[in-house]
Amino acid sequence: LSSGAAVEADIDASKFEAAHGAHTGKPGKKADMGTKSDREKQYTLAELIDMGFEHIQWDGVTPIPIIDCCGRIIVVLAGQPGGDYPEELREAFGIMLKEGENAGLSSNAADGPHKCGAFPAYNQGVTMGMGNAHPVVLNPRSMTQVLNCLMGHSAFQWMARYQNAAFGLWAPRVYAGYEKVYNTIHSNLELPENFPGVVFTAAAFNFG
16 A cells, blocks of 8 residues: 655644534534535635645545644545555446436435535445444335345445545454444444445435
């Protein structure tokens, strides 16, 4: 694995709101989220740069870590593995497009659009949060068979394994925590697995 030079951001990760309190992500304050039109606006590159964002030139392949002012890794552009991965991704896109069309999905589908975009999205796997005392098995209802088909395809399995490996490489201590929880719940409870051996217990499929 080769990696590019780290990109330093002028920010202190210890000041992030998510760095304090519970382990789950925080939705953010309404005052900081803007109006509905603000959140749905599609910005041009020039507009983002004018707002203070930095444009990072990236080939989409070479892994590049982004660090804060103290050298902590806060973001990783994980890149791609070698081999036929690009071809597998294109095949995955084609399969997902076909399955979505066969299921009658579009921006006008009953389950879309939503706040992530003008397309239906479905979650599958196991989650826990929002006050639940026990793990909850997600139910994508009529899309269960479609999602099972996608998860059985080699391209989606490769994506999941690479994400898992990148997580373990760049955030080993956080990964170890995920792995401990994963092993604990699966040794004590009979729960479905999207991708065996991958510590992410749930996956979102965006048909956009």
